[in-house]
Each structure stands twice: as structure tokens, then as C-alpha cells.
Amino acid sequence: MRDSWKLAACVAGCGALAVACDRASAQEFLLMNDGFPAAGVCNPACTGNLQMGFEEREIGAAAFILDERWFPLQILNVQILWFNNQAGGCGAPTNNIQEGIFVYSDLPQGGVADPHLVYGSPPIQLTAGFLNNFDLESENVIVENGGVNDSILIGMQFADGAAPASGGVVTDPCAATLVTDLNGAPNPVLSWVKATGGPLGPGWWPMSAFGVSGDIVIRAVVAPVCYADFDKSAGAISLDIFDFLAFQTAFVSNDRLACDCDTGTGRGLCDIFDFLCFQNAFVAGCP
Numbered sequence: 001m002r003d004s005w006k007l008a009a010c011v012a013g014c015g016a017l018a019v020a021c022d023r024a025s026a027q028e029f030l031l032m033n034d035g036f037p038a039a040g041v042c043n044p045a046c047t048g049n050l051q052m053g054f055e056e057r058e059i060g061a062a063a064f065i066l067d068e069r070w071f072p073l074q075i076l077n078v079q080i081l082w083f084n085n086q087a088g089g090c091g092a093p094t095n096n097i098q099e100g101i102f103v104y105s106d107l108p109q110g111g112v113a114d115p116h117l118v119y120g121s122p123p124i125q126l127t128a129g130f131l132n133n134f135d136l137e138s139e140n141v142i143v144e145n146g147g148v149n150d151s152i153l154i155g156m157q158f159a160d161g162a163a164p165a166s167g168g169v170v171t172d173p174c175a176a177t178l179v180t181d182l183n184g185a186p187n188p189v190l191s192w193v194k195a196t197g198g199p200l201g202p203g204w205w206p207m208s209a210f211g212v213s214g215d216i217v218i219r220a221v222v223a224p225v226c227y228a229d230f231d232k233s234a235g236a237i238s239l240d241i242f243d244f245l246a247f248q249t250a251f252v253s254n255d256r257l258a259c260d261c262d263t264g265t266g267r268g269l270c271d272i273f274d275f276l277c278f279q280n281a282f283v284a285g286c287p
């Protein structure tokens with residue numbers, strides 16, 4: 001990534017995406033750092049920054065900082081906002097096939113070394129203007145643990161960016177690219193670039209190091225492999241009274257993992273249905 005050559009653009013109608021939440025066997029959670037509407041419906045418009053500085057082979061990634069209760073977890077869907085400067089007179093972009101989606105456990109530790117790689121997809125086909133949804137459920141992508149930071153990192157690698165690796169300048173101003181939001185970034189380690197070169201040199205860098213203040217719009221739908229296992233002290237995947245107590249503690253503190261067990265009354269709302277949901281999950285047991 002050469003610079004944060006940014007272009008404010010209308011990303012209207014950035015996809016009407018329904019997230020499936022009704023699987024009987026697992027609790028699913030949408031992980032997102034960005035400030036776009038969760039359902040991806042922008043009415044009348046969403047605005048973001050097109051990050052045009054990506055070069056071939058570079059990766060833009062979102063990190064999700066969790067805690068040990070979430071693991072092991074399965075990545076069910078990855079969602080990527082992909083857009084070009086249509087508001088500036090560009091037609092449909094021609095660079096809609098990119099290298100792939102990569103899932104890592106833990107955060108980058110600095111330098112060129114990747115965090116532990118969990119999954120890499122084949123090349124992906126994107127559609128500009130939409131929050132592209134990639135269903136990975138059949139790929140059985142399991143993150144056993146989140147490393148020392150209890151985190152996952154999900155990136156898209158460019159095969160065809162707006163800035164070719166040889167030049168370092170934007171040669172295709174109508175190329176589609178990854179988007180960041182405009183309402184700031186609460187945490188500088190949530191959005192990352194794996195650079196091949198540029199002013200900071202090759203390696204993993206927070207996007208803020210390039211002057212980007214927003215959050216990258218890459219999201220994931222995940223499901224803990226054993227949702228009810230809130231207390232890990234008895235060893236991996238074992239259910240006992242301590243899981244009930246840990247759930248109770250989490251519920252009282254409005255913890256998301258507890259209070260989004262049931263989202264029938266809305267996300268982030270803690271009520272009796274979450275208790276019932278937990279009870280059902282506990283009784284259903286673990287794989």
C-alpha cells in the first residue's frame with residue numbers, strides 16, 4: 001500500500017444482505033468493526049473511503065478481538081464491501097476477480113511474518129457496490145484458538161489492485177477496491193494492511209500507519225463450536241455448573257456473547273429469552 005490515496009464516494013445500496021440467524025444447532029454472531037448499517041442496507045446512501053493504494057499481492061484485513069470463550073469457532077460467512085468510484089463517472093470496474101480470502105488466528109505481530117494461517121480460499125469473484133457475501137460453511141473453517149490476543153484476522157488479497165506493484169501510483173482510478181468507513185476507528189489494531197512495499201516497507205501494518213482513520217468493511221459471521229461452554233477451566237469443551245455461572249455473570253454485564261444468544265428481540269438486548277436460549281444450548285450439548 002503506497003499511500004492512503006482516498007476518494008470519498010457514495011456507496012449507495014451497498015447490498016441488502018440477510019444474515020441467517022435461525023440455525024437450531026448453533027448461535028451465530030456477526031462480527032463487524034465498521035459503522036455501516038449491520039444489514040448493509042444504505043438508505044438513502046452510505047459513504048466511505050475507497051482505499052486505492054492497494055497493490056497486487058497486498059492484503060487488507062479486519063481483526064476481531066474476542067476472548068477465549070468464543071473458541072473454537074467456525075467461520076460461516078465472510079462479507080466484503082467492494083466498490084469503485086461510480087459517483088465520479090466510472091463505469092463498472094474490470095478488476096472483480098481477486099486472489100482470495102485468508103483467515104488467520106491472532107493479530108499480526110509486526111514484520112512480514114503472518115499470524116497462523118487457518119484458511120485460504122481460491123480466487124474470488126466480487127461484485128462492485130455490494131457487500132459481497134462468501135458462504136464458507138461447507139469449507140468447515142475452524143479457528144481452534146485466537147492466539148495470545150484471542151483474535152481472528154480476516155483478509156482479502158489483491159490480484160489486481162488500483163496501484164500496480166511496479167509503479168506505486170494509482171494507474172486505474174476506476175478500479176474497485178476495499179472500503180473504509182468515515183466515523184473513525186476506535187482501535188488502531190482493527191484494520192490492517194500486508195504491504196509488499198511502499199513508504200513503510202513490506203509487512204503487516206495497521207491501516208492507521210498510512211493515515212487511514214476508518215475501519216475496513218470486512219465482516220464475518222461466526223459460530224462457537226460449543227456455544228454453551230462459557231467456562232473453559234475444566235478443559236476444552238466440557239459442560240458443567242460453572243458454565244451456567246459464567247453465563248450468568250456475562251449476562252449481568254451485558255456481554256454480547258450472552259445477550260445475543262437470542263436475537264429475536266433485537267441485537268444487544270439481554271432478556272429472559274437469552275437464558276432460555278442458553279439453557280437449550282446447554283441441554284443440546286456439544287459436538
Ligand SMILES: [Ca+2]
Binds near residue numbers: 182185
Ligand atoms: Ca469506524
Ligand SMILES: [Ca+2]
Binds near residue numbers: 234237238239
Ligand atoms: Ca465448560
Ligand SMILES: [Ca+2]
Binds near residue numbers: 259260263265268273
Ligand atoms: Ca438477546
